[in-house]
Structures are given as C-alpha cells and as structure tokens.
Amino acid sequence: xxxxxxxxxxxxxxxxxxxxxxxxxxxxxxxxxxxxxxxxxxxxxxxxxxxxxxxxxxxxxxxxxxxxxxxxxxxxxxxxxxxxxxxxxxxxxxxxxxxxxxxxxxxxxxxx
Amino acid sequence: xxxxxxxxxxxxxxxxxxxxxxxxxxxxxxxxxxxxxxxxxxxxxxxxxxxxxxxxxxxxxxxxxxxxxxxxxxxxxxxxxxxxxxxxxxxxxxxxxxxxxxxxxxxxxxxxxx
Numbered sequence: 749x750x751x752x753x754x755x756x757x758x759x760x761x762x763x764x765x766x767x768x769x770x771x772x773x774x775x776x777x778x779x780x781x782x783x784x785x786x787x788x789x790x791x792x793x794x795x796x797x798x799x800x801x802x803x804x805x806x807x808x809x810x811x812x813x814x815x816x817x818x819x820x821x822x823x824x825x826x827x828x829x830x831x832x833x834x835x836x837x838x839x840x841x842x843x844x845x846x847x848x849x850x851x852x853x854x855x856x857x858x859x860x
Numbered sequence: 861x862x863x864x865x866x867x868x869x870x871x872x873x874x875x876x877x878x879x880x881x882x883x884x885x886x887x888x889x890x891x892x893x894x895x896x897x898x899x900x901x902x903x904x905x906x907x908x909x910x911x912x913x914x915x916x917x918x919x920x921x922x923x924x925x926x927x928x929x930x931x932x933x934x935x936x937x938x939x940x941x942x943x944x945x946x947x948x949x950x951x952x953x954x955x956x957x958x959x960x961x962x963x964x965x966x967x968x969x970x971x972x973x974x
Contacts, residue, residue, distance in 0.1 A: 791950060850902070
C-alpha cells in the first residue's frame with residue numbers, strides 16, 4: 749500500500765470552476781501535512797500547510813481529517829495560472845525523524 | 861539570493877561514469893534532503909541529513925553516497941552511473957526534522973545517462 753495516495757488526474761476544468769483534490773495517508777503517526785505546487789520542469793513549492801482545524805488562504809482551503817486519514821485541497825474560482833501539479837506531503841515518522849513524504853501529485857489543467 | 865541552490869542544473873553523462881551534484885542552503889537549516897523524481901514524476905526520498913549526520917537512508921544503491929562537509933552543504937556523489945539513474949534530483953532543506961517544518965527545494969538537477 750502506498751504511503752501517500754492521490755488521484756493523478758488530470759483534472760481539466762474551465763476558468764472560474766471550483767475543484768477539489770483529496771489525499772490519503774497510511775501512517776496514523778503522521779504529524780504534519782502540506783500541499784505543495786509543482787510547475788512543469790520546476791521545483792516543488794509550498795502552497796499551504798494543513799492544520800487540524802482547517803485553514804484558508806484566499807481561494808485555497810485545506811482540510812485535515814485525522815480519523816479517516818485524508819487531506820483535501822479546495823480551489824475556488826480557478827485561474828489559468830493555477831494549472832500545475834499539486835502534491836500532498838505528509839511528515840511521517842522514520843528512524844526517529846519526520847520525513848516529508850510525497851504523493852504522486854494531482855495534475856490540474858485550467859482552460860479558458 | 862537563492863535559498864537552496866544546486867549545481868549543475870543539467871548533467872548528461874555516459875554509463876559507468878562517476879558524477880557529483882552539489883547543494884547549498886543559506887537558510888541556516890539543520891536538515892537537508894535528497895529526493896529523486898522519476899519519469900512518472902514521483903518524488904522519492906533518498907537521504908536525509910541532520911546536523912551533518914545521516915539520519916535516514918532509504919533503500920538506494922550504495923553507488924549513491926551523500927557527503928556533507930558542513931550543515932549548509934549536502935552533495936550527492938554517484939558512482940558507475942546506470943541508465944536507470946536518469947531522473948531529476950532535488951535537494952531540499954528544512955529548519956529541523958520535527959513536525960511542522962516545511963521543506964524548501966532547490967531547482968533540481970536533470971541527470972541524463974546515455
């Protein structure tokens with residue numbers, strides 16, 4: 749079983765649409781959760797951290813459900829510039845440390 | 861100033877060669893990582909270094925050896941390169957190994973073995 753799972757997509761949506769991504773993780777001892785964004789041929793960059801109470805940053809809302817071990821990302825009013833791969837990241841215990849473990853990413857394509 | 865910098869950005873080399881990739885971070889972070897992103901875009905942890913000590917070594921071949929001269933640098937040396945080593949290698953750093961610390965990535969090194 750993969751440690752961090754995401755639907756690879758692609759999600760193909762028109763501008764202005766609302767789109768949601770989910771991510772599940774297998775290690776119940778996971779402590780920290782993040783969404784990263786990766787543009788084509790670029791490095792991953794932090795989009796937002798995910799807190800237990802849920803958090804919002806402009807058009808982006810992240811939620812965590814520890815009981816079901818999943819994380820979600822909601823993007824409202826999609827822009828063309830939102831087209832990218834969205835990576836779910838979980839800090840999982842390994843050898844006494846917490847290593848950022850990545851999902852395979854969900855590809856989003858926003859079209860005019 | 862680039863927070864995490866890697867060199868070279870592109871590397872094309874023949875099978876059997878030995879090569880190194882350098883990484884430096886100027887964020888004052890204690891922990892550095894090497895990730896490999898394969899053709900299917902999956903980012904997989906290879907190594908993690910905390911205060912110059914290796915704290916995790918995922919199941920990578922021993923042809924790969926990380927070297928950390930100080931906590932701001934984590935270089936990756938690869939011996940006897942194979943075709944399957946072709947990938948993008950990302951260096952990253954975080955403030956510490958504990959929870960809540962985000963990782964910052966370098967621009968990546970695209971390695972092509974021919």
